[in-house]
Structure formats: C-alpha cells, structure tokens
Amino acid sequence: DAKTTQPPSMDCAEGRAANLPCNHSTISGNEYVYWYRQIHSQGPQYIIHGLKNNETNEMASLIITEDRKSSTLILPHATLRDTAVYYCIVRSNFGNEKLTFGTGTRLTIIP
Amino acid sequence: EAGVTQFPSHSVIEKGQTVTLRCDPISGHDNLYWYRRVMGKEIKFLLHFVKESKQDESGMPNNRFLAERTGGTYSTLKVQPAELEDSGVYFCASSEGGRGDNSPLHFGNGTRLTVT
Numbered sequence: 001d002a003k004t005t006q007p008p009s010m011d012c013a014e015g016r017a018a019n020l021p022c023n024h025s026t027i028s029g030n031e032y033v034y035w036y037r038q039i040h041s042q043g044p045q046y047i048i049h050g051l052k053n054n055e056t057n058e059m060a061s062l063i064i065t066e067d068r069k070s071s072t073l074i075l076p077h078a079t080l081r082d083t084a085v086y087y088c089i090v091r092s093n094f095g096n097e098k099l100t101f102g103t104g105t106r107l108t109i110i111p
Numbered sequence: 112e113a114g115v116t117q118f119p120s121h122s123v124i125e126k127g128q129t130v131t132l133r134c135d136p137i138s139g140h141d142n143l144y145w146y147r148r149v150m151g152k153e154i155k156f157l158l159h160f161v162k163e164s165k166q167d168e169s170g171m172p173n174n175r176f177l178a179e180r181t182g183g184t185y186s187t188l189k190v191q192p193a194e195l196e197d198s199g200v201y202f203c204a205s206s207e208g209g210r211g212d213n214s215p216l217h218f219g220n221g222t223r224l225t226v227t
Contacts, residue, residue: 032213034215038154041220042220042221043115043202043204043218043219043220043221044154044202044204044216044218045218046215046216046217046218049213049215091213093213095166096142096159096161096206096208096213096214098144098156098159098167098170099144099156099216100156101146101153101154101155102153103153
C-alpha cells in the first residue's frame with residue numbers, strides 16, 4: 001500500500017472547521033483513501049473513504065485532489081469530542097486488504 | 112446493530128502464563144482482523160480471517176500467538192507463554208463483503224494486556 005504523510009499535530013478552535021491534510025503521492029489507481037480516528041482508550045473509528053470523487057457523510061467531508069496525490073479531511077464544526085489522532089490510510093480496493101496505520105495527526109480542539 | 116465486541120477489556124497476567132482474547136465481529140461480517148498497539152508504537156496488523164480461513168497472517172510476531180476462528184463467527188487470540196513485550200492493546204476489527212469489495216473495517220475497543 002502507498003505511504004501517506006501527515007503533520008504530527010494540529011490545533012483547531014472549537015466551532016471552526018478542522019482541515020487535516022494528507023499526502024499520498026505514490027497512490028495507485030486501485031487504491032482508496034481512508035480516514036480513521038482514535039480517541040483516547042477507544043478503538044479506531046471509521047470516518048470516511050473515497051477513490052477520486054469528493055465524499056461527504058454525517059461526520060466529515062473528504063476532498064481528494066484531481067491528481068489524487070493528496071487529500072483533506074474536513075470536520076465542519078469541530079467540538080471538544082473531536083480531539084483525537086486522525087489517520088489517513090491508503091488501501092487497495094481488492095480483496096478487503098488490511099489497513100496499515102502510520103503515526104497520524106494529533107488534533108487538539110481548543111475551547 | 113451491535114458493534115465489534117472484545118473480551119476481556121483488561122487482562123493482567125504474569126510472564127509465562129497463557130491468555131486468551133476473544134472477539135465477536137459484527138454479525139454477518141466475513142472478514143475479521145487482529146491488530147495490536149504496543150506502548151509508544153503504531154497500530155500494527157497481526158492477521159486477517161475470511162470466514163474461518165486465515166487470509167493473511169504476515170503480522171503474527173511468533174509462534175507463541177495462535178489465532179482461531181472456528182465456524183467463521185467469533186475469534187480467539189491465544190498468547191502462550193506470554194512475555195513482557197506482549198503487553199499492549201489488542202484490537203479486533205471486522206468488515207463485510209468478499210473479494211473485490213472495499214468495505215471499511217469497524218474496530219472494537221480493544222483488550223489491554225499487561226504482562227508482569
């Protein structure tokens with residue numbers, strides 16, 4: 001699976017949009033971009049995934065650049081409960097392959 | 112719909128003892144994965160079941176670890192004998208679908224194992 005690069009940490013003010021970037025310049029055509037987060041002492045939580053089109057669900061939006069070499073996860077109105085480590089993961093679309101976690105971005109929401 | 116459940120939530124054992132962790136996936140999910148996080152390190156893949164078959168066990172650290180999924184429902188991960196470096200949080204995840212499908216993994220809250 002392609003490697004991803006994320007900033008180690010970010011802060012965001014409560015109520016503002018949190019924009020988390022991810023670089024995946026070596027992504028191949030059959031690989032999806034997945035986002036998970038881990039809130040302290042819980043298991044990783046699925047947020048969203050996409051292939052090349054932008055995606056939105058009740059939790060977040062995923063913006064993927066046209067060349068697919070980078071993406072941004074957007075939490076539209078961050079709350080204190082969004083404080084977590086966010087993982088951007090590239091995963092092959094074949095065969096329910098495993099996820100490979102990196103070090104992620106530690107997002108802190110500031111009151 | 113019940114999520115992925117893991118038991119026990121915590122386990123403290125002495126070096127050399129045996130521990131068995133259990134994972135109940137989401138009902139109907141064919142795929143079951145085990146991961147672990149050792150303190151200060153990244154979450155690491157251990158193995159992947161498709162129904163009762165081991166699809167990928169490339170992450171299993173050594174032969175002290177034995178995973179089973181009899182009947183393709185719940186899974187167990189046994190560590191025998193446990194060593195100090197086995198301490199960490201063990202996560203289980205499941206996903207639906209067969210080959211060619213791209214379904215997200217849903218994780219349990221993990222079992223925190225402490226070997227003393």
